[in-house]
Amino acid sequence: MTKLLYLTDCYLQEFESKVIDVVEEGVILDKTAFYPEGGGQPSDTGWLKWGDSTSEVKHVYKKADIVYHVLNGPIPEKDASVKGLIDWNRRYRNMRYHTALHILAGVVYNLYNSTITGSQISEDKARIDFTLEDLNKERVEKIEREANRIVEEGRRVKIRFIPREELMNNPQFIRIRPELIPDIPILRIVEIEDFDAQLDGGTHVSNTKEVGRISIVKTINKGRFNKRVEIILESI
Numbered sequence: 001m002t003k004l005l006y007l008t009d010c011y012l013q014e015f016e017s018k019v020i021d022v023v024e025e026g027v028i029l030d031k032t033a034f035y036p037e038g039g040g041q042p043s044d045t046g047w048l049k050w051g052d053s054t055s056e057v058k059h060v061y062k063k064a065d066i067v068y069h070v071l072n073g074p075i076p077e078k079d080a081s082v083k084g085l086i087d088w089n090r091r092y093r094n095m096r097y098h099t100a101l102h103i104l105a106g107v108v109y110n111l112y113n114s115t116i117t118g119s120q121i122s123e124d125k126a127r128i129d130f131t132l133e134d135l136n137k138e139r140v141e142k143i144e145r146e147a148n149r150i151v152e153e154g155r156r157v158k159i160r161f162i163p164r165e166e167l168m169n170n171p172q173f174i175r176i177r178p179e180l181i182p183d184i185p186i187l188r189i190v191e192i193e194d195f196d197a198q199l200d201g202g203t204h205v206s207n208t209k210e211v212g213r214i215s216i217v218k219t220i221n222k223g224r225f226n227k228r229v230e231i232i233l234e235s236i
């Protein structure tokens, strides 16, 4: 199985790896820093290099626990040693947006005890849906104000791993539907210091200051207990 290097180091931009297999779906590596599409976060892109060859990595995805790198260009052979390079501008933007969504999730959970029904990061914006009944203008302003306070406070964002039993004893870590919890003994928790901690497999910045100012640009009523919040981040 591919070792997922981004789970412990979100800032890794280059890595050495070996090709385990080449199949129709894509190239399988023994380890990778490429984030495969999932959890509302888009796939990383970048390049693979070996010998005199370079190939563009245009999409990375995970299916039945296998990570496939879809290439545009030459294909390395099985057992080849390759170097992976992440398109860092794209990934870093995704990390900032992903962390912004954590901050919003924490604010809304703390203020209104509401959880998440979905989220998606796009090219220049992101959205998150909450199990909220009431999302009036006053509440939107309060959520935005509180979120930006957390950004400005420059809180550390930490990754830790806990046994499944500890997760089940801390239901506040779970903001997703229980059936989406991965069936593995050790689970990853992403924690914004003294503010929020949740089960998570994505990539994040290491300090909330790196997120930059959050603007809530739109809210959509998706149902009685389903409210969508759209955000954009000021460039930093």
Ligand SMILES: [Zn+2]
Pocket (backbone or CB within 6 Å): 098, 099, 102, 190, 200, 201, 202, 203, 204
């Ligand atoms: Zn996350």
